[in-house]
Amino acid sequence: MKPFVTETGPGVALPMDNIDTDQLIPARFMKRSRTEGYGQQLLFDLRHDADGSKRPDMALNYLSARPVLLIAGANFGCGSSREAAVYALVDHGIRCVVAKSFADIFRNNALRNGLLTVTCGDADHQALTAFLSENPGGTVAADLRAQTISWGQEQGFPFDIDDNIRRRLLLGMDELSETLEYNSEIEEFEQRYRHAYPWMAPHSSGSIGPSR
Amino acid sequence: MNSPRTLVQKIWDTHRITSAQGADLLFVDRHLLHEGSHHAFDKIAASGRTIRHPELTFGVADHYAPSRPERATDATVTMIDRLARNTTQHGVTSFGLGDSRRGIVHVAMPEQGLTLPGTIIVCGDSHTATHGAFGAFAFGIGASEVAHVLATQALWQTPPRMMRINVNGQLPTAVTAKDLALHIIGQIGTGGATGHAVEYGGDAISALSMEGRMTLCNMTIEMGARSGIVPPDEVTFAWIAGRPMAPSGRDWTAAVDYWRSLRSDPGATYDHVLDIEAEQVAPMVTWGTSPEHVAPITGSVPHGQQDALDYMGLRAGMPIAQIKVQRAFIGSCTNGRWSDLLAAAAVLKGRHVRVPLLVSPGSEAIAAHAEVTGIADVFRTAGAEWGSSGCSLCVGMNGDQVAPGEHCASTSNRNFRGRQGPGARTHLMSPAMVAAAAVMGHIADVRDLTLADMTEHLAMQEARS
Numbered sequence: 001m002k003p004f005v006t007e008t009g010p011g012v013a014l015p016m017d018n019i020d021t022d023q024l025i026p027a028r029f030m031k032r033s034r035t036e037g038y039g040q041q042l043l044f045d046l047r048h049d050a051d052g053s054k055r056p057d058m059a060l061n062y063l064s065a066r067p068v069l070l071i072a073g074a075n076f077g078c079g080s081s082r083e084a085a086v087y088a089l090v091d092h093g094i095r096c097v098v099a100k101s102f103a104d105i106f107r108n109n110a111l112r113n114g115l116l117t118v119t120c121g122d123a124d125h126q127a128l129t130a131f132l133s134e135n136p137g138g139t140v141a142a143d144l145r146a147q148t149i150s151w152g153q154e155q156g157f158p159f160d161i162d163d164n165i166r167r168r169l170l171l172g173m174d175e176l177s178e179t180l181e182y183n184s185e186i187e188e189f190e191q192r193y194r195h196a197y198p199w200m201a202p203h204s205s206g207s208i209g210p211s212r
Numbered sequence: 213m214n215s216p217r218t219l220v221q222k223i224w225d226t227h228r229i230t231s232a233q234g235a236d237l238l239f240v241d242r243h244l245l246h247e248g249s250h251h252a253f254d255k256i257a258a259s260g261r262t263i264r265h266p267e268l269t270f271g272v273a274d275h276y277a278p279s280r281p282e283r284a285t286d287a288t289v290t291m292i293d294r295l296a297r298n299t300t301q302h303g304v305t306s307f308g309l310g311d312s313r314r315g316i317v318h319v320a321m322p323e324q325g326l327t328l329p330g331t332i333i334v335c336g337d338s339h340t341a342t343h344g345a346f347g348a349f350a351f352g353i354g355a356s357e358v359a360h361v362l363a364t365q366a367l368w369q370t371p372p373r374m375m376r377i378n379v380n381g382q383l384p385t386a387v388t389a390k391d392l393a394l395h396i397i398g399q400i401g402t403g404g405a406t407g408h409a410v411e412y413g414g415d416a417i418s419a420l421s422m423e424g425r426m427t428l429c430n431m432t433i434e435m436g437a438r439s440g441i442v443p444p445d446e447v448t449f450a451w452i453a454g455r456p457m458a459p460s461g462r463d464w465t466a467a468v469d470y471w472r473s474l475r476s477d478p479g480a481t482y483d484h485v486l487d488i489e490a491e492q493v494a495p496m497v498t499w500g501t502s503p504e505h506v507a508p509i510t511g512s513v514p515h516g517q518q519d520a521l522d523y524m525g526l527r528a529g530m531p532i533a534q535i536k537v538q539r540a541f542i543g544s545c546t547n548g549r550w551s552d553l554l555a556a557a558a559v560l561k562g563r564h565v566r567v568p569l570l571v572s573p574g575s576e577a578i579a580a581h582a583e584v585t586g587i588a589d590v591f592r593t594a595g596a597e598w599g600s601s602g603c604s605l606c607v608g609m610n611g612d613q614v615a616p617g618e619h620c621a622s623t624s625n626r627n628f629r630g631r632q633g634p635g636a637r638t639h640l641m642s643p644a645m646v647a648a649a650a651v652m653g654h655i656a657d658v659r660d661l662t663l664a665d666m667t668e669h670l671a672m673q674e675a676r677s
């Protein structure tokens with residue numbers, strides 16, 4: 001996973017609440033493999049008219065350089081657990097999303113793909129949204145070490161983030177290899193658990209069975 | 213003495229392997245997979261890892277299962293094959309097309325007795341919350357976490373906040389768990405329970421069938437919650453007893469003994485408590501593009517959400533009951549179960565639909581039961597299309613779609629823009645309400661229609677066979 005330290009680049013505002021995972025990546029694209037990339041499909045139905053032409057009112061469609069930061073309203077990423085919603089953002093080049101609030105599963109998925117999610121209060125939210133609405137593609141900096149978002153002439157705000165999440169993002173840590181270091185703890189637990197609850201394992205009788 | 217704990221906290225503690233940096237590594241009892249798991253399998257393959265506990269992992273083809281063979285596309289075939297290939301390769305039991313155990317993951321797995329009280333259940337699907345109906349701590353995860361569970365049978369989690377929703381009194385006639393869920397979402401919003409594990413209690417919850425509890429826990433994710441849970445009781449145990457993969461014999465006795473202890477301690481604290489009076493819940497219908505855009509059937513489309521209204525092609529102020537529909541759908545992991553079909557059949561018997569109604573039973577077992585009991589024929593006689601089991605019109609990815617601009621009365625769980633296909637306009641409601649809309653051609657109050665007595669129908673059918 002790519003570590004996140006600081007990112008500076010174009011920002012874009014999508015001032016809508018409840019941008020759900022079906023909008024971030026419509027279900028019909030989900031069969032793609034990860035290597036094919038999801039960047040082109042990001043917010044596809046919101047960015048295109050029914051005839052497939054790009055909507056001129058969507059800043060994402062006409063920025064000269066791909067944005068690294070997106071700011072949206074409340075409850076960003078609500079809906080399904082599809083990690084492809086994060087892939088679409090990341091593959092599009094976005095490394096930081098600022099919102100009033102995020103859906104839990106989305107935030108979890110983001111962390112595991114090096115996508116920084118920043119929540120902020122109304123005043124900060126308004127200020128950054130205003131800046132990017134007036135200057136679509138304006139330069140914004142997200143600094144995870146200093147925990148700040150900044151733009152223009154010394155404008156910006158600090159943000160809070162869970163220490164553990166911050167550490168993992170900064171190091172670009174692979175959670176799985178970390179967990180495997182706890183292998184003996186897992187084994188010990190399993191033994192104890194199986195002994196205490198022997199009936200928890202599924203019965204394999206399967207009397208209904210597959211049709212022949 | 214230990215401080216009082218909630219049910220979720222107890223399950224949590226029982227499954228804690230270790231803790232580090234403010235997170236707990238939790239053991240997972242059941243890991244459920246569907247076609248969407250291909251990303252996780254690719255990750256496992258790329259890192260050359262193996263699956264730690266194939267015997268605790270179960271797959272099922274549902275999202276891409278076509279509701280008719282001729283609706284299969286290259287995409288649906290590829291996705292279902294991929295699941296079969298991945299699960300076979302790793303020795304995981306999976307219910308593929310043609311398997312009588314197959315169904316939507318959140319319908320089929322409980323039917324097989326895989327969902328048990330006190331367990332931790334995860335699946336790469338947000339509606340995994342459904343399994344909380346049995347007193348399990350169940351939640352959806354993304355592909356990276358799926359890969360993590362495949363490799364380790366464990367997951368890092370930080371404790372959720374706790375929310376308790378008490379539903380007092382009794383739900384009125386024709387008001388279902390679906391209406392209750394939509395009513396709560398209307399009150400607290402789709403972000404109202406973000407970061408929380410929701411626990412349900414109160415007389416109206418105890419009175420719900422297992423199917424009703426599944427519907428309610430299923431929709432809990434639409435409140436933003438990670439999970440919903442109903443403490444297990446005799447209703448739960450009776451439903452599980454005798455299921456193929458549930459404990460039996462002496463194991464069963466030991467299990468039930470343990471399950472009876474699974475409840476929150478008196479004095480356990482919650483970050484939020486919400487009280488709902490069941491009598492005040494009416495049949496609910498969504499008018500907009502988020503489950504929180506909801507109103508009672510007797511209400512009207514509110515002012516103020518112009519974006520949503522433009523997408524839906526509706527006028528603020530118009531009565532909900534005047535919204536015309538061009539399509540109807542009964543199915544999904546929310547409302548594709550046996551009692552859901554019965555409730556819809558009670559409306560359809562002796563009537564005929566005015567708009568195309570697609571029915572996709574939640575599982576092959578339910579579909580088979582509907583054939584034997586003549587319920588499938590009630591739907592066919594009413595002019596509905598009886599499809600095979602799968603996610604079908606709940607999500608536009610398996611060949612079923614609502615045409616752009618069409619309004620669809622639907623028993624599913626999400627009315628997001630484009631969820632049922634690009635430009636589709638979804639109205640969420642209960643199965644009986646969808647049946648009523650299908651026969652009227654517009655959204656209608658099911659309480660205004662006389663209902664057939666389905667117990668009589670089932671009894672007659674039994675006498676005949």
Ligand code: SF4
Nearest residue numbers: 339544545603606607
């Ligand atoms: S029926 Fe719908 S909500 Fe349920 S698992 Fe399938 S796609 Fe998801």
